[in-house]
Amino acid sequence: MEISYYILIFTFLYLLKNHFYRKFKNLPPSPFISFPIIGHLYLFKKPLHKTLAKISAKHGPLLFLRFGSRPVLLVSSPSLAEECFTKNDVVFANRPRLLAGKHLGYNYATLVWASYGQHWRNLRRIATLEILSTLRVQMFADIRRDEVRTLIRRLVRGKTSVGDSNTNVVDMKEAFFEMTLNILMMMIAGKQYYGDSGDKLEESRRFKEIVTETFQLSGATNIGDFVPMLNWIGVNKLEDKLKLLTEKRDKFMQDLIEEHKNSRKGSSVEQRNNTMIDVLLSLQDSEPEYYTDEVIRGMAIVMLTAGTDTTAGTLEWALSLLLNNPKTLKKAQNEIDTHIGESSRLLDDSDLAELPYLHGIINETLRMCPAAPILVPHESSDECVVGGFRVPRGTMLLVNLWAIQNDAKLWEDPNEFKPERFIDFKGQRDGFRLIPFGYGRRGCPGENLAMHVAGLALGSLIQCFELERVSEELVDMTGGPGLTMPKAIPLLAKCRPRQNIVNLLAHL
Incomplete structure (x- = not known):
């Protein structure tokens, strides 16, 4: 007592x-x-x-x-x-030193995890001027177009269907994930990891496991970051998993770097700057002490992890919202048909600036279901x-x-999906x-690229397919655990080619 x-x-x-x-x-x-x-x-x-x-x-x-x-x-x-x-x-440009940054960020040395200083400023300059500049994003337009059309072709041929092959029910989470990984890996290393070729299956499986595990462990709460004594007494087991993952990621990325080093021997200067790894290897040629293989691996991994699951998740949320709001989906189809013509050609990157309602759909998705x-x-x-x-x-x-x-004091009817609220959005x-992409020095440098990928992929699906829910029930909009707020239940959808587009799709 x-x-x-x-x-x-x-x-x-x-x-x-x-x-x-x-x-x-x-x-x-x-x-x-x-x-x-x-x-x-x-x-x-x-x-x-x-x-x-x-x-x-x-x-x-x-x-x-x-x-x-x-x-x-x-x-x-x-x-x-x-x-x-x-x-x-x-003042707020630093990052806290968390366990994930120690291992996945090469001891807090990558663009995401480095503290504000000369090293971080140099990495940021490379990202914004050399890798993700407006010119570079435009240069990769053909890659985005080709991968989006590969996705459309696979949907038409039922390559991504689940269950009974006659139903054409598509696992959209898987389809979006594969497409975004291909886009990023073509930009980073000039290689696809998903497609119709059977010899890619094992490599793509290993690749997907690395990416998936990265997001799982990055988003895992390490109680030792906040109560250090738990690390001292060995309660936390997350560090062992992070070490193993780092080894797997390093080997995978180093193999890509070595491939590019070998392919650059005897090639012309123009051929050497086709991918992100090529650009970084060119910098390594002039400053080998600074642009080490570790710096190149770190930059490649940051681009990969920051650009795949986030964009794929945004597309999955956007399509889920559209399936629950079929009138909005039809309005988006009408906008694209009016701008392009119902059967004249397929949507291209250059059309996105002329489609304000499609842009509103993406902004409204980012408002309601932000990737971070x-x-x-x-x-x-x-x-x-x-x-x-x-x-x-x-x-x-x-x-x-x-x-x-999602604050009702700031947004009228915040729980309702209203893309038109962004038509006259002030900036x-x-x-x-x-x-949704942050702001200031630590704002996401890949915002422009992400909006192009999301716009072209979502707009192309809306143009090419009649999209429906798999049942009369609304799509479940519950969010799941994880760093990027994934859907708790992956999206399945019915995809049927639109009659006015059939002839165009036949030539893909």
């Missing part, structure tokens, strides 16, 4: 001390009970973005939390996000002020994108209400 009394007194004094400490230091508001060692971790349930949204709705859009030993700033309003990514952009519902964490490199409150150095910043983009972000 006496022990319980002392525990109660200790807990009361601890909470009282924390309360007055926050007031004295002018820290942002916080839920009152933050326990020793675990802090606010006890509050969290999956999915995390919805749990944090509920906490913010109760306690405010700017909160100071503790994830174990880590101070965390939770932001859930566009004005506060703008303040973080404009006035305090340099919580933006990749940032960390403050110095003390700063946000919302009038002091934010200490070393605070992890979490911007709850899902909460902002791409409209006061930071829509920031």
